[in-house]
Amino acid sequence: MSSEAVPHVPIPPRGVDYRNKIVLAPMVRSGELPSRLLALQYGADLVWGPETIDKSMIGTTRRVNDRTGCIEWSRFSSNSGVYIENNKPSIIYRMHPEREGKKLIYQMGTCDPERAVEAARLVAADVAGIDVNAGCPKPFSTDGGMGAALLKTPDKLCAILEALVKNIVPEFGIGISVKIRILANPKDTEALVRRLVRTGIIGLTVHCRTTPMRPRERAIRDQLRMVREICHEAGVACLMNGDVMSRDQALELMAEYGVDGAMIATSAEKNSSCFRSKADGGFAGWSEVVESYLRHAMDVGNKFANTKYLLAQLVPGRHAEQVGMFRGHSYSDVCSSLGYAHLMEQAGEVDEMLELDPASLKRAKEALERQKKQRKAEANEARRLRNVSTNASAAAAGGNMAEARSSEQAPKRSLSERGPSSATSAPAAAAAAATVAAEPVPQQAAGIAA
Numbered sequence: 001m002s003s004e005a006v007p008h009v010p011i012p013p014r015g016v017d018y019r020n021k022i023v024l025a026p027m028v029r030s031g032e033l034p035s036r037l038l039a040l041q042y043g044a045d046l047v048w049g050p051e052t053i054d055k056s057m058i059g060t061t062r063r064v065n066d067r068t069g070c071i072e073w074s075r076f077s078s079n080s081g082v083y084i085e086n087n088k089p090s091i092i093y094r095m096h097p098e099r100e101g102k103k104l105i106y107q108m109g110t111c112d113p114e115r116a117v118e119a120a121r122l123v124a125a126d127v128a129g130i131d132v133n134a135g136c137p138k139p140f141s142t143d144g145g146m147g148a149a150l151l152k153t154p155d156k157l158c159a160i161l162e163a164l165v166k167n168i169v170p171e172f173g174i175g176i177s178v179k180i181r182i183l184a185n186p187k188d189t190e191a192l193v194r195r196l197v198r199t200g201i202i203g204l205t206v207h208c209r210t211t212p213m214r215p216r217e218r219a220i221r222d223q224l225r226m227v228r229e230i231c232h233e234a235g236v237a238c239l240m241n242g243d244v245m246s247r248d249q250a251l252e253l254m255a256e257y258g259v260d261g262a263m264i265a266t267s268a269e270k271n272s273s274c275f276r277s278k279a280d281g282g283f284a285g286w287s288e289v290v291e292s293y294l295r296h297a298m299d300v301g302n303k304f305a306n307t308k309y310l311l312a313q314l315v316p317g318r319h320a321e322q323v324g325m326f327r328g329h330s331y332s333d334v335c336s337s338l339g340y341a342h343l344m345e346q347a348g349e350v351d352e353m354l355e356l357d358p359a360s361l362k363r364a365k366e367a368l369e370r371q372k373k374q375r376k377a378e379a380n381e382a383r384r385l386r387n388v389s390t391n392a393s394a395a396a397a398g399g400n401m402a403e404a405r406s407s408e409q410a411p412k413r414s415l416s417e418r419g420p421s422s423a424t425s426a427p428a429a430a431a432a433a434a435t436v437a438a439e440p441v442p443q444q445a446a447g448i449a450a
């Protein structure tokens with residue numbers, strides 16, 4: 001069934017329709033602001049922020065960071081009344097209003113309708129939608145009755161969604177959605193989805209794995225058509241999730257299963273250019289992606305530890321740059337180990353803004369200088385070895401010529417006696433020179449020259 005043929009629930013005026021969208025999944029740590037901007041750069045249609053727990057959000061203060069243009073919600077961490085010198089507020093959530101605001105879905109971890117509404121009110125004016133996480137299997141989520149635990153308490157999950165729909169939609173004009181996992185028994189999934197689509201939500205994402213399934217296990221798509229059918233009967237958009245690797249594959253799967261859109265997590269975590277179709281260039285090489293990521297991270301002054309974590313996902317294998325990169329304490333160190341001289345100035349500014357290791361800029365500049373000198377020395381050495389090899393050819397050719405002369409011109413004659421006979425040695429000399437020139441260049445020199 002095509003998405004045009006089914007009824008639609010109305011999309012609130014400031015909200016977004018999830019239909020025909022290929023989106024970045026919510027990912028704690030991996031879905032912070034620069035990762036979302038990178039996904040958008042490569043063509044993601046919408047981006048989900050990382051699950052943020054209602055209790056963490058409640059009590060935060062919203063402020064606009066003048067240097068980066070970001071909106072930040074921050075709070076002092078609870079320290080049990082212990083005075084901490086220079087205690088700084090921690091940023092709990094941040095977003096960029098111009099660069100992602102109309103495409104950002106805020107995902108919430110909650111197990112309580114009132115708290116959900118209280119937390120949602122803090123961000124609802126700045127985002128394009130609010131999603132409830134009912135799929136996280138990690139103990140930090142399920143122990144509190146959040147995430148995948150909500151799949152076992154459908155009354156609570158429906159009460160949360162209804163409270164958000166009732167309070168947030170009319171006041172802020174954005175939609176509410178939910179992300180679930182499939183249940184082991186399709187009948188249980190069916191019963192759950194039938195209830196969820198009647199809460200007033202505009203979208204439902206189904207992660208095609210059961211709660212106990214590990215991320216490496218293949219997604220199960222047997223229940224997908226059934227979930228889509230129930231969503232469509234109610235006019236709710238249905239996104240599929242689980243082992244979707246790229247935009248092109250997402251479009252094929254959407255056609256095959258009749259769902260409205262697809263959500264990508266781990267493939268985007270490794271290389272966000274998965275959102276770019278083959279027709280537009282397809283997957284980009286890691287070095288291009290890493291440089292773009294670093295630019296976004298520096299533009300928004302991303303927390304350095306998070307940037308380093310993401311770089312570890314984006315730089316594949318044991319690249320030499322990686323080794324140096326992970327010893328770095330600052331953006332300057334990272335740019336230096338990746339050889340990004342053109343980004344050093346910005347790196348220095350960001351390090352200063354984030355109060356990262358002040359000696360690192362100096363250290364990074366020195367490291368770059370050393371790299372430059374080393375490259376120059378290697379080029380000189382390669383040139384020298386090439387010359388040596390050329391001279392050897394010439395010398396060898398000269399030597400053979402002399403040999404040829406000595407064998408052919410046994411008695412040494414005076415200049416007046418020589419005459420044209422010396423010309424007879426020329427072909428032999430040329431042949432000898434050609435033989436030497438055809439010999440392989442010594443391995444070391446060839447390597448350096450290449």
Ligand SMILES: Cc1cc2nc3c(=O)[nH]c(=O)nc-3n(C[C@H](O)[C@H](O)[C@H](O)COP(=O)(O)O)c2cc1C
Pocket residue numbers: 025026027028029030049050051107133134135136179207215241242243244263264265266267269
């Ligand atoms: C690092 C990481 C963090 C995640 N954090 C969240 C989260 O905050 N909220 C959520 O609903 N799912 C979270 N997930 C699950 C993904 O959104 C997604 O459902 C899952 O990885 C399956 O998609 P994939 O097969 O494309 O990876 C996370 C996954 C990863 C790998």
